[in-house]
Amino acid sequence: MTETKGAPRSFQEIILRLQSYWAGKGCAVMQPYDMEVGAGTFHPATTLRSLGSKPWAAAYVQPSRRPTDGRYGENPNRLQHYYQYQVLIKPSPPNLQELYLGSLEAIGVDMAMHDIRFVEDDWESPTLGAWGLGWEVWCDGMEVSQFTYFQQVGGHDCHPVSGELTYGLERLAMYILGVDHVMDMPFNDPDALIPLSYGDVFKQTEEEYARWNFDVANTEVLLRHFEEAEAECAAILAQDHIDPKTGKRIIMAHPAYDQCIKASHVFNLLDARGVISVTERQAYIGRVRALAKQCADAFVQTEAGGHAA
Amino acid sequence: MPDLLIELFSEEIPARMQARAAEDLKKRVTDGLVEAGLTYAGAHALSTPRRLTLALEGVLDHSPTVREERKGPKVGAPDKAIEGFLRGAGLTRDQLEERDTPKGAVYFATIEKAGRPAADIIAEVLEDTIRNFPWPKSMRWGAGSLRWVRPLHSILCILSAEDGAEVVALDIDGITSGNTTRGHRFMAPDEITVSSFEDYATKLKRAYVVLDPAEREAAIWQDATNQAFASGLEVVEDKGLLAEVAGLVEWPVVLLGSIDDEFLELPPEVLQTSMKEHQKFFSVKNPKTGRIEKFVTVANRETADNGATILAGNQKVLSARLADAKFFWENDLRTAKSEAGMSAWVDNLSNVTFHNKLGTQAARIDRIAALAREIAPVVGADADLAEQAARVAKADLSSEMVYEFPELQGLMGRYYAEAAGLPSAVANACEQHYSPLGPSDDVPTESVSVAVALADKMDTLTGFWAIDEKPTGSKDPFALRRAALGVIRLVLNNDVRVRLDSVIDAHLLRHEMAQNGDDPVATRLMQDMLTEIADHGVFGSAVRTVLDAFDGDLPKHIEQLKEQLPDVSRDLLSFFHDRLKVFLRDQGIRHDVIDACIAMDGNDDLTLLVKRARALEDFLKSEDGTNLLQGFKRANNILTQAEEKDGVEYSYGADKKFAEDDTEKALFDALATSEGAISSAIEAEDFAAAMGSMAALRAPVDAFFEAVQVNSDNEVVRRNRLNLLSQIRKVVGQVADLTRIEG
CATH class of the missing domain: 1.20.58.180 (Class II aaRS and biotin synthetases; domain 2)
Structure with a gap:
């Protein structure tokens, strides 16, 4: 694994660093599932693979859709289409918290300067018949990830237990890059031949989908x-x-x-x-x-x- | 004697569970040790987000040896009996002792249980404690089956004495005990070896861990107030938040931050709620203006820039949150000030289900408005205002702010009602009609608020009774006990005189109409019954009047209603009585005293009922009261026995002319005086006077029993005396049913 130093400069660099980090920790880096889902958990690499006794380790980006969160691209933090980064390791390794903190360092969070906290937040998905115990992880008061030990999925007890990490990529990246409005965030490198912002890529689609989701579907x-x-x-x-x-x-x-x-x-x-x-x-x-x-x-x-x- | 130190080191324990868990650890371990004979001199339990710690001082190094002596069969008893005895005692025959007893020679066995080393006992007790720990929620992790609140990483367990420390050996599903722990997750993550509690506490402090939650709380509070004071401000006290925040950090670092000017005009409650719920910030206010101007956040580490990066991050998160709140506030104000005002929100509530069997919020508001109007005159409120208040009181449930912060319901209603220019009594009722929420919450006193608060709670209670969703055991998902207590406190605090019976009956009918509104005939009948109840009070006679006048086939569910409603109504009233008993018990009124008063007419008028109960409680505490009660019980027992034996009821016809003894005559006179005095006192609701008149009976009753044998050989005299006793029962019975008093 190549150790990237310094602060990342774009949204995609953060994603690339996470991919490289978790690949280095032995995860199968998978691709997004090719269907519309509400969260990375729905990917069969999480939902189904967290069941049964076979060991498993996967990491992937999952585009996620929450139609009710659409704000026509105007709200600085809310999107109907956004990205989650998802890690699932079964059985959960004893050093999962340290592995997770290492991933934050990999994307440029300096542990010596920031305040990282594990705050109780039990996860439940009524649609998946799933629940687990864990935390939301705070960085300087902002929720940057969800950390869950799966106890039950689809009504089945998880044996062994999977450790699941979910990063809300836009929010995390905005914080690391110091951006106040998601649409202003550099998507690729700001010095690229054709620099693109998140807005260049997604502003129009947010409008189109918000209109369709709310009024036309x-x-x-x-x-x-x-x-x-x-x-x-x-x-x-x-x-x-x-x-x-x-x-x-x-x-x-x-x-x-x-x-x-x-x-x-x-x-x-x-x-x-x-x-x-x-x-x-x-x-x-x-x-x-x-x-x-x-x-x-x-x-x-x-x-x-x-x-x- | 050695000291014991235990630390269970895990991933982050939820803040709300730490204190309880530390106590549970202490209790389970010390109970287990003591049960095994291992006593100790002192114990204290501590916790941080990552550890539960228990320190015991002066633990015995061995449990004491226990000797038990057992008596066995006689010498010469059959071998089988002796062998059985030996098996039970775990001994051989040569270990038995023969002793002479008055019944001959008998075998005795002395069983000696050797004491065990402390370490063995501790290991067993701790393992049992860990495996059966009462976490409110626990989990498994990895491939194991052990349960803990979050993954358990290490167990420190040492017995330390002056000559050194020994590890108490323990292996729980691969987690072996040792004498090491770790410091702060980020500031001192390395392993630390410890040899005693003092050593442990000192080294942890050096490793940036404050072990004692009380010490963390005190440090946070002191630092926060100092920093605020330096800016001429003060921290808004919040004990719950303080405890929670102290449970989120091992090394608290207090940071004072600013709120952007653009948010300072938000209502202080909105700022406070948003900061507390989302960010766990303390609010810092200007004591002169009451405005919240800054916040305090507590970080879990020191940094090279003295927290500047951390504070900037927190400030940024807060601004995003408050931008949302401001957006909601401004949108809501626009709606409230618009022409339609809050009625647009109320209309919206017709799309919101309150409960699938009880209809929409809008339907609920209609019922509450009707009831508030009805109750208004009783509590001295203007009926139009009460109705108006009831109609807008829940409008804020449709507002954006309350959608975001449900705990601000009511309060936002007040702000928006004020913005809409509604009368202040209406605006206040928006906020106060939810009160009181608990046994110590303030009770509204403004008449319009009282009317709406009562109507709201009565609608909820009758509704859930009508659909048979009553609380059972510990399950009370709709907080009906709290609602009933709310009614009780509203009535008592405001001296409200209302017959709950008729309110319950009328409102049960309204629910019935809402649920069976399709049949016009039935609806008309129920409407007529409602009018009758309003005029004459109770359901029974209202039904009779209406149905007598009805000509035609009775709709089926009216038939059912006639059968069932009185039972439902009675059941709800007795639920009120049960809650009242609990409430008054906390105020020192005995449950049997309340029972004695509940047995009387008019028990649905809670104010009257409590007045009576208080007077009776006082009376029974007096010497006259205690003695009269004894006299009454004696009279009642004799009478009841005689009635049972003779198969008749002695209730009439005592005549002074058959009285033989002077004390008997005196009792006749006293009863005649008291009867009138008591009944007029009761009429005037002067229970103290009624008790006074009852007290006057004490001497004649005592004298009577002293001098007279009731069961005389002369049948005429006997019957007359029994009828006299019945007279006592009747006169005293005007005040309360003393047969229900215990003792």
Whole structure:
């Protein structure tokens, strides 16, 4: 691993340094999942791989979408599309806190000058039927990461326990780069031939998506998509474990889980459109959770889920 | 005798759990040691975010040897019996002793349990403590199955004496005990070897760890107030925040920071809440203006720039937070001052569900407004104002500020109502109608606030009773006990005279109408019943009047309503009585005294009920009271026994002309005097006077029992005397049901 010295100069440099740091610590550096998700946790490299007994170590950037957080690119800190950096190691190593602090140093946080604190914050995802204990990590009073020891995912006890780190990349980068408005943040190096700011890359898309999310997305179509994803998920999981064509035992946990991800994102869009009442909300969350549980049940019966062949 | 030092070193323990955990460690370990015979001279428990520490002084180095003697079978008893005895005692026959007893020679066994070294006992007790520690929430980590609040990294456990320290050997799922710990995570992370508690505390302080939470709190508070004082300001006291902040740092460094001028016009509560909830900052105010101008944050380390970078970072985070708050405040004020004013927010509440069986917030507000209007005259409030206040009191739930900071509900309502130019009684009610929230919270006294506060709580209580969601055991998700206590305190503090029965009945009906509003006939009937209750008080007669006048097929659920509502209503009233008992018990009124008063008519008028109970409590404390109670109980016992034996009720017809004894005649006279005096005192609600008249009965009752045998051979005399006793029961019974008094 190349040790990069000095303060990073751009958003992408922070990402690159994290990639390099965690690669150096033995993580498989993965790529973002190719579906719309609300958080890095939804990536099957976290949700599914935190289940079962097989050791695992992965790190990746995950573009995440939260339609209700759209502010047309005007709010200095809020975006409907943003990036999370996600690390998952199973079993959680005893020095995970030190590894994490090392990653902060790698991106230019000088531990001798800053005040880093682990403040109680237990994590729960009602849609994934998952929870864990941990902290939000503060740097000079600002939350820069979420640090969680997974206890349960998809209704299954985690054995062994995974340690999960989630960095909110924009906020963290703004702090390190000393930028007050996300759109002003240098995306690539300020001295590059064509310097680009975060706004150059994302200001327009924030506007476009905010308008679509809040006012235009066709709710009837979305409602139908939700039902379809739910039905498809069940249909996939109802298949015989033995594939009639190849004669192999193939449990389609991942394709089923894709439908769960889809349902979850459609629900978020419906929520942003304001067509889900408070009482319905709970019911929808419950339906997504039921899918997540079924997918988790299926995954633990696969080889990657620790099922002995 | 050696000292024991234990430190359990882990990843960061939630601040709110540290103090309790330190105490639990102390209790579990010391209980375990004492149970095993290992006593100690002194114990104290300490905690930081990363460690729980227990220091015991003067621990025995061995548990004492215990001898137990057991008596066995007789000498010459069958072998089987003797063998059984030997097995139980764990001895062989030659170890038994023969002793002569009055019943012949008997075997005796002396079982000796040798004392055990302290280290062995400590290791067992500590392992058991760690494995069964009562954390409110615990977790597993890595591949192990041990549970702790966060991963447990090391166990320091040493017994130290003048000649040195020994490690108490312990291995819990691979974590072995030792004599080392670590200092501050960043400032002194290296391993430290310790040999005693003094050594440990000294070395930790050198390694930037203040072990004692009280010392950290004191240091933070002193430094914060000093720094504020130097700027002519003062820190807003907040004990809870202080304890929390002291639980977030091992080496507190206090930093005083500024709030940007543009945020200084925000209401102080908004500044304070935002800083406390999000950043755990103390507010620092100008004592002259009351304005919050600065903040104090507590860092966990010293830096080369004396905290300048840390403070700048914190200030930046705060500005982003306050920019949000300011944005909400300005948007909200615009709405409040607009033409539609707060009614736009109220309209919005028709889309917000309060509870899926109890409808929307808007429907709830309608009910509360109707009830506030009804209660208004009783509490001396203007009915229009009370209704108006009830209609806007929850409007701020739609505001952006309350969405962000739910704990500011009510308070923001007041600010916005003032901005909207509403009358001050209305604005105050917005804030105060949630009160009182706890047993020591201030109780509103302004009549409009009282009316809305009562209506709000009664609506909640009757609503959850109507849908049968009552508190059970420790579960009270809708805080109904608190609501009932709120009603009790509002009524008592303001001397409100209201018959809760009819409020409950009427409001249960309103809930019924809200839930079954589809049937026009039923709705009309319930509307009529409401009018009847308003005129005549109670449900039973209202139903009779309305249904008697009704011609046609009774809707089914009206039929049900007639059956069920009285039970629900009674149940809710007795819930109030239970809460009242708890409340008054804390004020020194015995539960049986309250029971004796609850048994009387008018027990739904809580003010009257408590007046009666207080008078009775005082009376029973007096000598006359104690004696009269004995006399009453004696009369009642004799009477009850006689009634049971004879199968009749002696309730009428005592006649002075059959009285034989002078004391008997005197009692007749005394009762005649008291009966009138008591009933007119009760009529006038002068319970002290009623008790006084009751006290006057003491002497004649005592004299009567002294001189007279009730169960006379002469049947006429006996019956007359029993009827006289019944007269005592009746006269005294006007005041309270003394049969319920214990002792």
